[in-house]
Amino acid sequence: MRDDLHDLLKTYEGRPVAVSGRGPDPVNSPMIRHWCEAMGDTDPAYTGPDPVAPPTMLQAWTLAGLGGPGGAQVRPGPYRELMALLEAAGCTAIVATDCEQEYLRPLRPGDVITFDSVIASVSPRKTTRLGTGHFVTTRTEIRANGELAGTHLFRFLKYAPAGRAGDRPARPRPVINRDNAGFWEGVAARELLIQRCDACGRPRFPWLPGCGDCGSPDWTAVPASGAGTVFSYVVMHHPPFPAFDPPYAVGLIELAEGVRMISNIVGVEPERVRVGMPVVLEFVRVDDDLVLPLFRPADEGAV
Numbered sequence: 001m002r003d004d005l006h007d008l009l010k011t012y013e014g015r016p017v018a019v020s021g022r023g024p025d026p027v028n029s030p031m032i033r034h035w036c037e038a039m040g041d042t043d044p045a046y047t048g049p050d051p052v053a054p055p056t057m058l059q060a061w062t063l064a065g066l067g068g069p070g071g072a073q074v075r076p077g078p079y080r081e082l083m084a085l086l087e088a089a090g091c092t093a094i095v096a097t098d099c100e101q102e103y104l105r106p107l108r109p110g111d112v113i114t115f116d117s118v119i120a121s122v123s124p125r126k127t128t129r130l131g132t133g134h135f136v137t138t139r140t141e142i143r144a145n146g147e148l149a150g151t152h153l154f155r156f157l158k159y160a161p162a163g164r165a166g167d168r169p170a171r172p173r174p175v176i177n178r179d180n181a182g183f184w185e186g187v188a189a190r191e192l193l194i195q196r197c198d199a200c201g202r203p204r205f206p207w208l209p210g211c212g213d214c215g216s217p218d219w220t221a222v223p224a225s226g227a228g229t230v231f232s233y234v235v236m237h238h239p240p241f242p243a244f245d246p247p248y249a250v251g252l253i254e255l256a257e258g259v260r261m262i263s264n265i266v267g268v269e270p271e272r273v274r275v276g277m278p279v280v281l282e283f284v285r286v287d288d289d290l291v292l293p294l295f296r297p298a299d300e301g302a303v
Contacts, residue, residue: 027144132162266282280298
């Protein structure tokens with residue numbers, strides 16, 4: 001990878017990704033309802049005669065879907081040029097790392113969404129466990145009826161996969177922080193831990209520092225049974241990633257305790273996975289350093 005590449009990549013900072021983009025649909029109640037059902041969010045502010053959209057839906061209103069940007073006035077030239085430069089330098093893999101959002105005003109059904117997006121920054125060359133590459137950050141300003149409603153910073157790593165020729169790249173590592181460290185300690189001990197609020201008793205997952213219902217910061221880690229059903233799922237075919245063998249199923253699993261978690265569904269052909277399929281937990285060591293909680297069909301005869 002060229003040492004002087006970063007000087008060239010930095011010339012793309014501030015250049016547009018999208019100009020006067022337009023959300024394919026106005027903010028609408030059906031999409032809010034589907035989002036809340038998928039996330040298990042029962043906040044009354046998102047229903048009733050004068051609902052608002054969950055703030056975390058901010059980016060959802062800008063997404064064009066599989067059909068492309070439609071009527072949005074998008075100028076992808078600089079972005080595609082940047083990606084081509086990174087590809088030519090051997091950075092053929094990509095993984096999202098984090099996003100930051102700022103909410104300036106609530107979105108309500110009927111709001112028309114427009115947005116502008118720029119390449120905010122390109123980092124110097126970084127070496128990670130996945131490989132060596134550059135972190136690229138885009139910044140999007142999202143407007144509702146012409147009024148700034150929020151900003152969205154999205155960061156990803158475009159990298160050359162690590163490993164010798166012929167080696168299988170390591171599976172991506174989970175991001176462990178002070179809020180979820182207890183969960184991963186449980187996984188290492190082959191125990192699936194969820195949180196239970198000490199004040200109102202509501203179970204929750206993923207791990208959070210406070211209760212979304214009552215706001216209490218007090219909680220207890222409790223073991224889950226590992227029994228659940230497939231609430232929703234997708235079968236991944238593309239984009240290819242060397243650490244995985246497509247097609248494979250990624251499921252939103254509803255645990256018997258009433259919370260949902262995302263994990264792979266193994267032990268069954270992806271095309272045979274179905275919504276409502278009973279599944280059970282299985283801890284799988286995927287390499288020397290990583291154990292993951294995965295799920296397989298509860299009825300082995302259904303495989």
